[in-house]
């Protein structure tokens with residue numbers, strides 16, 4: 001599953017700080033806008049308490065968590081859709097992302113330069129506007145091409161496409177993102193080749209002051225969370241700087257620091273989990289005394305396709321899947337006990353794999 005989450009936001013909001021915290025890498029972070037000059041991709045392990053419990057049960061030699069890719073996409077200042085800042089080259093990186101994490105600056109820090117007064121809601125609009133302009137631009141180019149054909153009703157496809165694009169265009173010029181338009185599944189499928197930027201699922205990461213961690217949300221954070229809800233987007237507030245510091249600590253120190261902050265877990269866990277959900281991803285596990293492995297597959301996949309996420313041969317030669325749900329296995333206490341309680345099932349090609357299924361695929365080559 002090579003799905004990518006693009007990290008976007010205005011300059012100096014903490015994108016690279018968040019990226020470094022998640023990936024464990026150390027890309028340059030500074031107060032200069034456009035410090036990051038190229039999109040960088042990094043793998044991030046998906047935190048999963050279920051895997052931790054399975055590891056306790058199986059005691060394997062090796063543990064492999066599910067992972068997903070995040071891309072630090074710089075250069076999206078106001079005017080990006082017109083080639084300003086680092087230009088619209090970066091819009092390509094946005095286009096190639098399957099979902100977006102939009103980092104919003106809510107922290108006050110005199111030392112980190114800001115373009116005008118701190119105004120997170122305005123910042124959100126200003127970045128979203130660039131994405132809207134880019135989509136409008138793309139639609140207008142396409143409409144120019146097919147308009148004549150559609151109006152003369154040369155073929156049915158161009159008429160349908162023209163009408164759909166016109167509907168999208170009218171919505172965008174009202175400065176609204178396409179994800180709010182309520183398009184049907186079929187319409188979304190028809191539009192998939194355009195990879196519209198405002199149709200991508202979004203998670204707002206509100207980068208708050210460290211003094212606000214664990215406190216009640218500030219008014220502006222509350223407002224953004226409401227706005228996100230209306231848009232069908234998600235929002236999480238964390239301090240990217242503190243998350244970065246947490247990510248660099250050894251386990252023991254980490255726990256102490258989290259306790260001091262009044263946090264149960266790092267805020268990053270929730271960010272990664274939310275991004276995973278945005279992409280419509282599920283996790284299945286393969287377990288044994290050699291290794292415990294969490295695997296990512298797409299919600300709605302049948303057993304052979306899910307098997308293909310482990311190895312293409314598994315899909316080609318799929319015979320059956322031996323399956324126990326995570327809950328049944330944990331409740332039974334061991335694989336042996338779960339088998340004795342008849343909690344293992346044999347499923348065939350039509351089985352829709354569930355989130356948390358512990359699987360063993362039978363295949364032949």
Ligand SMILES: Nc1nc2c(ncn2[C@@H]2O[C@H](COP(=O)(O)OP(=O)(O)O)[C@@H](O)[C@H]2O)c(=O)[nH]1
Nearest residue numbers: 011012013014015016017029030031109240241
């Ligand atoms: N006070 C504070 N500073 C931060 C925070 N996150 C990032 N910064 C600082 O803001 C500056 C820009 O951060 P960076 O991650 O490079 O932002 P980017 O331009 O969005 O990639 C750096 O000096 C960071 O140390 C935060 O949560 N609090």
Ligand SMILES: [Mg+2]
Nearest residue numbers: 015016036074
């Ligand atoms: Mg950066």
